[in-house]
Structures are given as C-alpha cells and as structure tokens.
Amino acid sequence: MKKVLSIADIARKLNISITSVSFILNGKAEEKRISPELAKRVLKLVNDVGYVPNQLAKSLRTGKTNIIGLIVEDISNPFFANVARLIEENANDRGYKIFYCSSENNTIKTQELIKVFRERQVDGYIITPAAGIEKDIVSLLNNQAKVVLFDRYLPSINTSYVIVDNMGGSYKAMTHLIQQGFKNIGIVTLKSDQTQMQKRLEGYTLAMEEHGLKLCIKKIKFHDSTENIIDEIKDFISKNIKLDAIFFATNYLGVAGLEAIKQLNISITSDLGVLSFDDHDLFRLYSPSISVLAQPIEEMSENLINILLDHLDEEKESVKQIMLSPKLILRESTQR
Amino acid sequence: MKKVLSIADIARKLNISITSVSFILNGKAEEKRISPELAKRVLKLVNDVGYVPNQLAKSLRTGKTNIIGLIVEDISNPFFANVARLIEENANDRGYKIFYCSSENNTIKTQELIKVFRERQVDGYIITPAAGIEKDIVSLLNNQAKVVLFDRYLPSINTSYVIVDNMGGSYKAMTHLIQQGFKNIGIVTLKSDQTQMQKRLEGYTLAMEEHGLKLCIKKIKFHDSTENIIDEIKDFISKNIKLDAIFFATNYLGVAGLEAIKQLNISITSDLGVLSFDDHDLFRLYSPSISVLAQPIEEMSENLINILLDHLDEEKESVKQIMLSPKLILRESTQR
DNA sequence: GCTCTTGGCTAAATCGCTTTAGTTAGGTAA
DNA sequence: TTACCTAACTAAAGCGATTTAGCCAAGAGC
Known part of the structure; x- marks a missing residue:
C-alpha cells in the first residue's frame, strides 16, 4: 500500500524543514523570506510527486473547513436540484464546497444531518427547516453557528432567511x-x-x-x-x-x-x-x-450564499431576512 | 465566542483521563474494562453539555472519513438527481455520507473535483467520467483509491463500473x-x-x-x-x-x-x-x-454502492463490471 | 509473605498540518 | 572590535481525536 505523501515527506526529501514547505505551499514564501530558489525546488518536487495536502489536518489546525452544509427537502425535486446546483456554482467561485443532503422534510433526518454537519465542522449552514426543528436551530445559533434558512422560516426564531412572498x-x-x-x-x-x-x-x-x-x-x-x-x-x-x-x-x-x-x-x-x-x-x-x-431560483441562491458568506466574515451577529417575489x-x- | 467542547474538556470536568472518555464514547467501555458507573457518568455529561465529536480529528487519526465522493454530470438533470438520491439513501444506511458535485461533463472541472475529494480524503469515488479524464483516474487507482465509474466507462482502463446496455x-x-x-x-x-x-x-x-x-x-x-x-x-x-x-x-x-x-x-x-x-x-x-x-436507476445505485463498499473492505484489488438492461x-x- | 491475576484506569505518541518564536550566519555601522 | 540588522530558515507547540503500552491496587493461590 503506497502511503500518501505528507508535507514531512516533502521536507525530508529536500532536507529542509516542514515549516518552509508549508510557507511555500501557502504562498507565504516572500512574506516569510524564503528564497525564490528554494520555493522553486519545493514547488517542482510537489508537482513531480503529485503531493496533495490533507485538508483534514489543515482544517483541524485552522478551524476552517471551507465547507457549507446544505439541507434541502429533496434533491430529486427539480426546484431543489436547481437551487442546489446554483448554490454549488456560486459557492465554488468563492472558495467554498457544498455538502448537500436531503431531509425528506423529516424532523429526525434533519436532526441527524445537522449533527453530521456539526461533526464535520462545516463553516455554515443553509437549511430548509422541517417542522419541529426549532430547538436544533436554536442550539446551532447558541453555538455561534452561521445559519441561513430558505424556502420557509421559523417564526419563533430570529434567523436570517431567504424566502419567497x-x-x-x-x-x-x-x-x-x-x-x-x-x-x-x-x-x-x-x-x-x-x-x-x-x-x-x-x-x-x-x-x-x-x-x-x-x-x-x-x-x-x-x-x-x-x-x-x-x-x-x-x-x-x-x-x-x-x-x-x-x-x-x-x-x-x-x-x-x-x-x-x-x-x-x-x-x-x-x-x-x-x-x-x-x-x-x-x-x-x-x-x-x-x-x-x-420562484426566482437564481436570485434565491445568490442571496443565500451572499448572506451566509457575509455572516462568516462578520464578528458581530446580524440577521438578514429576504423575501423575493415569485413570477407569474x-x-x-x-x-x- | 463560546468554544466548542472537546473530549479533553469532558475528561477535565470529570477529573478522568481522555483515554477513558474516548473508550466510552466508542463503545469500548467493556472491552477496555471501564466500570459501568464511569461510563454512565461520562455519557450523561456528554449528553447534558451536547458534546459532538470532531470528525476531522477522528478521521485524521483513523485514516477513515466515511465519505464517498460522487461526481455526476449534472445534479439538476433528473436522471442524475434520482441516482444521487438513491445512492445517498443507500450509503446512509451503511454509515457513509455522500459528497456530491456536478462535473458538467467538463474535464477541468472533473479534475478539480477529484483533487478536492483527494484533499478531503474521501474513502471512495463514484464518478461519471468526462472525456479525457483517463490520466486522473489512473493516478487515483495507482494511489490505491477505490473507484467505481458509472453511466459510461473508459475502455483503456480496467476499472469497476456500472453501466447500462x-x-x-x-x-x-x-x-x-x-x-x-x-x-x-x-x-x-x-x-x-x-x-x-x-x-x-x-x-x-x-x-x-x-x-x-x-x-x-x-x-x-x-x-x-x-x-x-x-x-x-x-x-x-x-x-x-x-x-x-x-x-x-x-x-x-x-x-x-x-x-x-x-x-x-x-x-x-x-x-x-x-x-x-x-x-x-x-x-x-x-x-x-x-x-x-x-435506465434501471434503483438497480444502478444499489450496484454502485455495493461494489464500492466491497472494494473498501477488501485488501486485494478486484474489478467488477456490471451492465444492466434498460427497460423499454x-x-x-x-x-x- | 510472596507472586500472579485481573480489574480499572491513564500517559504519551501519533495523524498532517499551521504558526509563533526563535536561531544562525554574514553584513553594516560606529 | 562590538553591536545591530537582516535574510533565510527551523523547532516545537497545538488542533482533537485514537490507541498502545503500562501503572497501580486488591484479591487469589500457594
């Protein structure tokens, strides 16, 4: 079983420190005063051996996964499939990956999905909330999670959402x-x-x-x-x-x-x-x-991703509630 | 910013070791001779404070993410959306999560997605291969990755696949x-x-x-x-x-x-x-x-997930190629 | 009284990365 | 000569889990 290479292997092969490799791979070579020659050698080796960084380790260390959890009611419903597709595109362009799942509008299933997302440390949540899911959303919010609801909202909770009139x-x-x-x-x-x-x-x-x-x-x-x-x-x-x-x-x-x-x-x-x-x-x-x-699905997906990414950037809490007009x-x- | 609890916090609160907590949480209490009383106390605390294990750390340590990467041509196409939905259900029942993305049948996009999946250390891949993706699939296989193609296959590569006649x-x-x-x-x-x-x-x-x-x-x-x-x-x-x-x-x-x-x-x-x-x-x-x-989408998705999970279990390489009959x-x- | 079990628990290494706080060697200024 | 810079690089801690190896006390057997 060919072991997958780590940053340490790269460092060892070139007889340099792990730190240097990390700086170079993260584009901080100049800032951290790594000589251009070394940078070039590292980049070449990395490319030659096909080294791929381990995002798990990266995320564990930095606390950021760059993943957004998306729970839709049913991915095989064209409305949700189209929204999901657009959100995925949008998120991609802004450096985020979407992890999406169908809730079947089932409370238990939704709870499980939220748990999975928490375990996987997603950076933010976009959720079509099933009935009876209030407590779980509140718990997310209490843990400073970034959440945007869509398609429907929960009147008893003051969250961000994007819905239609x-x-x-x-x-x-x-x-x-x-x-x-x-x-x-x-x-x-x-x-x-x-x-x-x-x-x-x-x-x-x-x-x-x-x-x-x-x-x-x-x-x-x-x-x-x-x-x-x-x-x-x-x-x-x-x-x-x-x-x-x-x-x-x-x-x-x-x-x-x-x-x-x-x-x-x-x-x-x-x-x-x-x-x-x-x-x-x-x-x-x-x-x-x-x-x-x-429903204006382009507008919805854009708003969803914009609001969520805004939330990820800002320190203080804020709530944005958007109601779009459907088109006859x-x-x-x-x-x- | 309320910090999210770690296993160490749990251990500290009860004045016991991290090891014990880990054993208990993984159902190894008996096997590792942890007293039932301690187990009960830990479980209670975990439940009370709403501790959720960090899968990143877990996966980093164990080398298993329990995630399957699924690349379909277009999630908003009902055929692919339905297959994805069924695969997701199947995988769920067997303890795996699906990470799915649309390739738009574009080589570059597919390459990027494969890279993302590698970085994220997915356990296996289900891919509708875009044209010109042979090298990347071979590279995956060389790294002992578990791959199943579907909808189409690559004649020059001996991989597992599920297609239709x-x-x-x-x-x-x-x-x-x-x-x-x-x-x-x-x-x-x-x-x-x-x-x-x-x-x-x-x-x-x-x-x-x-x-x-x-x-x-x-x-x-x-x-x-x-x-x-x-x-x-x-x-x-x-x-x-x-x-x-x-x-x-x-x-x-x-x-x-x-x-x-x-x-x-x-x-x-x-x-x-x-x-x-x-x-x-x-x-x-x-x-x-x-x-x-x-196309027999239930049968396809079942075969796909079965073959992939079989591959994940077995040490030696094996190749399974399935051709199903479409129904007129x-x-x-x-x-x- | 001494050795052996065994039950109940834990210290510490490790996974692969980032990041802080250095070190070292050589050059300048006074 | 001494003090100070700076360029170029690195050691080691830490993220949150799992897991190996081992500790300690109490009872069993002789």
Whole structure:
C-alpha cells in the first residue's frame, strides 16, 4: 500500500524543514523570506510527486473547513436540484464546497444531518427547516453557528432567511384566475403548518374572499405516495363538479394533478383552468402549457450564499431576512 | 465566542483521563474494562453539555472519513438527481455520507473535483467520467483509491463500473419502432466519443442496417444552450421531411425535441413517432405520452454502492463490471 | 509473605498540518 | 572590535481525536 505523501515527506526529501514547505505551499514564501530558489525546488518536487495536502489536518489546525452544509427537502425535486446546483456554482467561485443532503422534510433526518454537519465542522449552514426543528436551530445559533434558512422560516426564531412572498404570489395568481373569469377555484395543498404552505393558502383565501367566492380546499397528506396523491386529487375533482379551475400549491402536486386530470379525461382550459406553484419542464411543455408561479431560483441562491458568506466574515451577529417575489408566468392553461 | 467542547474538556470536568472518555464514547467501555458507573457518568455529561465529536480529528487519526465522493454530470438533470438520491439513501444506511458535485461533463472541472475529494480524503469515488479524464483516474487507482465509474466507462482502463446496455437497449428500441412500421427513423444524439453515446448510436445503426433502412443522424454539440438545441432539431426535422420517427439519445435532447416538434406544429404519432432514452415526468405525462428506454436507476445505485463498499473492505484489488438492461416502456408516441 | 491475576484506569505518541518564536550566519555601522 | 540588522530558515507547540503500552491496587493461590 503506497502511503500518501505528507508535507514531512516533502521536507525530508529536500532536507529542509516542514515549516518552509508549508510557507511555500501557502504562498507565504516572500512574506516569510524564503528564497525564490528554494520555493522553486519545493514547488517542482510537489508537482513531480503529485503531493496533495490533507485538508483534514489543515482544517483541524485552522478551524476552517471551507465547507457549507446544505439541507434541502429533496434533491430529486427539480426546484431543489436547481437551487442546489446554483448554490454549488456560486459557492465554488468563492472558495467554498457544498455538502448537500436531503431531509425528506423529516424532523429526525434533519436532526441527524445537522449533527453530521456539526461533526464535520462545516463553516455554515443553509437549511430548509422541517417542522419541529426549532430547538436544533436554536442550539446551532447558541453555538455561534452561521445559519441561513430558505424556502420557509421559523417564526419563533430570529434567523436570517431567504424566502419567497408566498402569500403575495398566491394572491397575484388567484387574482389572475379570477380576472380570467374563473369562479369556482379550488386549491390543492399539503396538510402542513410550515410557513410556505400556510402563506400560499392565505393568499388563495384572501383573493377568493375579496371577490366573494366560495373556498374549495383539498389538503393532501405529507409523504403520500404519488399514486395516492393522484387518487386523492381525482376524488377531489369528482366530488366538486362545479370546479372550473385548480391552483396547485407546489410542483409535485401540480404534476400529480395533471396526471389525475388526464386520467379523468378532463380537458384543461376549456373544462378546467390550471395553475401551479413552481416552474417545471413539464409545465412549460405540456399541452396545453401550464401557467405557473415561478420562484426566482437564481436570485434565491445568490442571496443565500451572499448572506451566509457575509455572516462568516462578520464578528458581530446580524440577521438578514429576504423575501423575493415569485413570477407569474402565464401560459395556455389559464387562457379563457 | 463560546468554544466548542472537546473530549479533553469532558475528561477535565470529570477529573478522568481522555483515554477513558474516548473508550466510552466508542463503545469500548467493556472491552477496555471501564466500570459501568464511569461510563454512565461520562455519557450523561456528554449528553447534558451536547458534546459532538470532531470528525476531522477522528478521521485524521483513523485514516477513515466515511465519505464517498460522487461526481455526476449534472445534479439538476433528473436522471442524475434520482441516482444521487438513491445512492445517498443507500450509503446512509451503511454509515457513509455522500459528497456530491456536478462535473458538467467538463474535464477541468472533473479534475478539480477529484483533487478536492483527494484533499478531503474521501474513502471512495463514484464518478461519471468526462472525456479525457483517463490520466486522473489512473493516478487515483495507482494511489490505491477505490473507484467505481458509472453511466459510461473508459475502455483503456480496467476499472469497476456500472453501466447500462446502451447498444442492446437502443437496438431493442429501434426494433420496436421498425416493427411498428416506422421506416424513416432519425436519431438525435450528441457529438461525443464517450462510450454511452457511441453505443446508443451503434444500436440504432445496427438495427437500421439489418432492416435495410437508411440512416439519418443528427449530432448536437455538447453544452449547447437549450434554445440552440431546439433550433438544431427544428432544422433537422425540416430538412428531412420524410422522417416518420425520431429516437432521442438522451433525456434533455428528448425534452428539447418535444419543444421543437411543438413549435413546428407537428403531430406526434400520426406524423412522427418519438422515443427517448431515459424516463422523465414529462415523457410519462405528455400528450401523447412518450415511449422511453428507461435506465434501471434503483438497480444502478444499489450496484454502485455495493461494489464500492466491497472494494473498501477488501485488501486485494478486484474489478467488477456490471451492465444492466434498460427497460423499454411503450407509450402512445410509438403506437401506430 | 510472596507472586500472579485481573480489574480499572491513564500517559504519551501519533495523524498532517499551521504558526509563533526563535536561531544562525554574514553584513553594516560606529 | 562590538553591536545591530537582516535574510533565510527551523523547532516545537497545538488542533482533537485514537490507541498502545503500562501503572497501580486488591484479591487469589500457594
């Protein structure tokens, strides 16, 4: 088993001290008055033998890992995958690596992930908090950890976060539907107390009530299988024959909804208007194309990484809370 | 700044040695004859003060990080996102964490990622190799690193890998199209020398030639923007008016293809049969639904993690090369 | 009374790096 | 000649864990 080379091996081969090698490798040769000749010799050897520094040792010594822990709800959900991808790019450009994991919006899993991140000494955290995770976040903050929440926040904790104006967005979307002449508009959302879902429902409710329309709400159980969700939606549609439009509160409900509508052989637009939260390839390309309330994922990821890196730099605590506006993209499914 | 507690702090508080604390925390209390009473006291304190072990130090000492580096082409591509998700789950159950990154199928980026993984001392690597990465993989292997490739392999290197029978799959898909009566079948693929794309093209060619049909091939430049890809496909279809079916060699070409076809106002199935490599929500739900050659992602991820963990356990080198069969899923788009 | 066990615990080396506080040799200034 | 610089380099402590080798006291066996 060929042992992997350490800085000490390099020093030994050149008959110099470890210190010198370290200075040279860290670009401090001049500052520390190492002669250019020595620097050149070291760099050449390092390159020739393919020496790679051990970041574990480095981080242990310096207390910095240059790693950001990112917990998303589900990396196979295109919304989160895209945000993750953008955050990764952004972080990379600024010298940070992202360690990302899916929480499945499960409290226990999230707790475990936070523990793993702590053990690995990540420099900062970006988290889509699952319900019931308040204590763990507070504990992080108490330990001076740098945390930014996203997609949703925890009302009882004063942390930094980046979210979307869920209520305003939903209200805007609903207003559009109503202006198009839809009257019996239903919402399909999740049974959830989390802020993002609550606010989407509030936006729907507010718009409907302002126009004196009757509410028609379907709440789907969290973590239900796709098949069940489809069945639930079919059931909802069948039992509310007067429905003329549906607002889906999140992308996978929208996807399941399309499947349900297809199975029921209902024609979108002429029989039923459709609008969904979150954009998706499917919504863009579906026939008819589906109107959506798209989250500004570039802006979100940029804000997330900026805020977190700011926190890492500053000594004193500060809290930044950003609310971005989702964008209403009108397509065929809401055209009358 | 509240300092994070170390094992030494725990020992000091109880007036015992670091060694004892370490033994207890690692479940070696009995084996090392630590009295149950002491063990209990330590565990209680650890729990009360919320001590979390420093994995950096642990890994530095033991030489094991329990981290697997995973390089996929693009985490925002549903195929890779799903595989990543499954690998993560599998690895988790077996005590490993996944560190994943997107290579964008770019050689330089991949090299950098491999370097990062080496620096971070990952225990093993799962890589979708970009073109021209042979030297770097060989270098890894020379350093006794444990590596499994997937999605494609490097013919010049004898490594473990998990791939799909691209040629057989394509051949099967083409045979289906031909049996359905399609005669002027085109393929839209990527300009790429990588094995996966080559084999898909070979499968197409073989089937067509066996039936005496004329080839009609469109190769799209790698990393082209979605808009350009759509334009290229529109151009391809317009210039080959006799085409009666198209086989898309990978998911995002298929997605772009649907958009192109939609823009050209061509009716799928009656005017043009469509079949794509890789499954996708969009293909399942599109109207008409699109037939696909789906990769067995559960099986792939299981094999990947199993092979890698086997490698981690065994002393002697061994090479495992697995080829799985993709599954032809027939939908409306190829029904005549 | 003496040796041998064994139970219960610990000192110190080590992993690979950074960083502080030097050392040494040769040159200048007075 | 002596004191002081400076350029060029280095010894050793420390980050937080694991692990080897060993200490000490009390009881067992003869």
